Amino acid sequence: MNSFLKSTIAASVLLFSLGQATAGVYTSEQAISSQQYQYNKQQVLTLVNSAEVQQRLMTLGVSPAEAQMRVDSMTNDELITFNQQMNDMPAGGIVGTIVTVLVVVAVLDLMGITDVYPFIRPI
Numbered sequence: 001m002n003s004f005l006k007s008t009i010a011a012s013v014l015l016f017s018l019g020q021a022t023a024g025v026y027t028s029e030q031a032i033s034s035q036q037y038q039y040n041k042q043q044v045l046t047l048v049n050s051a052e053v054q055q056r057l058m059t060l061g062v063s064p065a066e067a068q069m070r071v072d073s074m075t076n077d078e079l080i081t082f083n084q085q086m087n088d089m090p091a092g093g094i095v096g097t098i099v100t101v102l103v104v105v106a107v108l109d110l111m112g113i114t115d116v117y118p119f120i121r122p123i
Contacts (some may be wrong), residue, residue, distance in 0.1 A: 033076065040079035044071050047086065047097060056098045062105065066116055070105055073113055078104065 047053060048071055054064045074082070085100055108114045112122030 037076040037079065040076065040083050041071060041074070043083050043086075044074070044079055048101065053098060053101065057101070060098075060102065062102075062116060066114075067101065067105070070108055070114055070116070073108065074104070 045068065048057075048064070048067045054067075057064060057067055071079075082100065082104055086097065105114065105116055106120060109117050109120040110123055115122075
């Protein structure tokens with residue numbers, strides 16, 4: 001009887017320690033927003049990972065790893081704005097692309113999200 005009591009207590013402790021699994025509703029808007037964010041992020045990462053942009057960033061003192069970290073920290077709205085600016089640029093405008101990347105990095109520095117440019121103080 002003593003072993004039965006111990007087994008019952010052990011089973012009760014195990015049962016109550018497992019917790020409960022819960023599931024929430026995942027709306028269509030959330031799914032679309034998540035997919036749009038991933039798409040926008042991939043578009044910017046593709047640009048940042050191109051050889052020309054990486055070479056130019058390194059010339060300006062920004063490592064490709066830092067640029068990728070900055071893209072990873074961008075919000076969906078920032079990514080959308082960046083992609084819209086890229087789509088509005090004329091083809092072959094690599095200089096404009098690099099300037100846009102540097103401006104985005106400067107804005108992130110101003111917001112205090114990153115600290116790439118030592119001369120920019122966050123607001």
